[in-house]
Amino acid sequence: MSLQRIWTRGAIYLVLLALAAFYLMPFYVMIITGLKPYTDVNVTRMWELPKGFYLGSFLEAWTKVAPNFVNSMLITIPAALISSFIGSINGYIFSKWRFRGADTIFMLFLVGMFLPYQGILIPLVQTLQVLKLYGTIIGLILVHCIFGIPITALLFRSYFAGVPNELLDAAKMDGCGFFGIYRWILLPISMPAFAVVLLWQFTSIWNDYLIGLVVLSSPRLAPINVAVQNIAGSFTTEWNVQMAAALIAALPTIIVYLALGKLFMRGLLAGSLKG
């Protein structure tokens, strides 16, 4: 290895370490601030480690957001499961039963995926009120399932496109119909795709703020991110409690991401129609 090459390699690692530090820094600050009692949250000692292992801020934050944390679980888990299942069937149809006009419908689904929610919020509230679903957890689950139709169909469609059609022809010859092919051929091999889609849906539904705020804003029923924003926005809550609440809100997606990071990456790429 030449001297110049050693220097270049060293510089690359140095830059990468600095960048990693930058991207992890806010998490560091959230954790250390959350572990300090209010008396130690001092603007001049912000970056210093806490003196002990104080859990008071987390306990206080937890008592404030626990009901909303549970709400978010009650919303996110069913919505992610249902929308993934719908997505798998739709993806199966869009990739293997391409009737005339299927591609056009698929494109129209995708357009819906990219448009900003601000353009549909008012009719959404009106409709949910008529359906008596406004301000209910069921209503929010329904909305997340519907708005998840395009992305989940896209992810499953690209996964199923890789399954050779000969496999389906063979199943057809064995007498499998529409449901048989799905049940016996595609469903058993689609677990990797399910993992990616579930992860993607879980993260985006859990992290949603706008739809929760509009559809389910009552403090008791609101999802976690709405609750965290209410705590942070009141300006009377101490920083240590705010940071602890934010960390609690981030924890499920962080755990999921650390455990299944590779799948998350795949979802990122597929979600942009690339890769």
Added chain:
Amino acid sequence: MATSNSVSVTGERTLSSAGLAVRKPRNWLRGDMLIAILVLTPSIIAVALFIYSFIGWTFYISTVKWNSVIIDYTFVGLKNWQRLFQDDRFYTDLRNLVYYATGFMTQCIVFGFIIASLLDQKIKGEAFFRTAVIFPFAVSGIVTGVAWRWLLQPTTGINLLFAKIGLTNFHPVWISDPNYGMWAVTIPAAWQFTGYVMALYLAGLRSIPQEVREAAAIDGAGTYTIYRYVIIPLLMPVTFTAIVLTGMNSIRVFDLVSAMNGSGPALATDTLAFFMFQTTFGAYRYSLGAAIGAFMMILSAFLVVPYLRSMRQEVEQ
């Protein structure tokens, strides 16, 4: 049929099975095709109703007189649009959108590309660096905003670090600056989204065959030349994707500003999405809010339509 089954593995098989599909009773196929369409129908209805009819409905609301709690569908033409185009806040928001989009998109694309290029150099511990950079994308805009509001406090946070390295006279007020507040908001925004763009570039870089670089290197091209004339042009589709995604993100930014500074001093960090929300659900001026929402929709369409058109071939495979 017996022969077509016995001819396996070779290329003929696909041929014969294709012929078989034609010869097989079509009703059977058609029956299943019908089931497929029927199963898809609820989703089509849901999307048609909850997305497309709602879009039309929003445009319709923007042409009626519904500007209080009481629903009023009296047609007033483009009055709400006129009011919107006369509103100073609207123009401030457009200015902010330009600031935000410029700062956010530049940071995401430049840093996303640089980090991806560095990670593509056979780095030990690549998984760690990749995880760290994408990590922020796993948390919500609200969490990001809460953390960064604390980091961008003028009296502490980042400024404290500047002071520690001797920059004692450099203490910007960041998001509280009435002129440059929006630029400051792009820092946490890019912090959150750069990992996504990086992932796109990394996948793009990995798809460039090694021979292409080697061929350029044999021709005597240095690293800079290879990137400038080979790699960056080859990655143009990725850059296009990144521009569209970050651009759409810029139009709808809401969570982050809500959690950080709201509209900020002199509307410095106000956005169209925030304006729309306050007008509609705060001031109950539904028709005006619908006009803002519809405007955001039109803005996004300028990005979405060319993007999907470019993807169409890929989709139709």
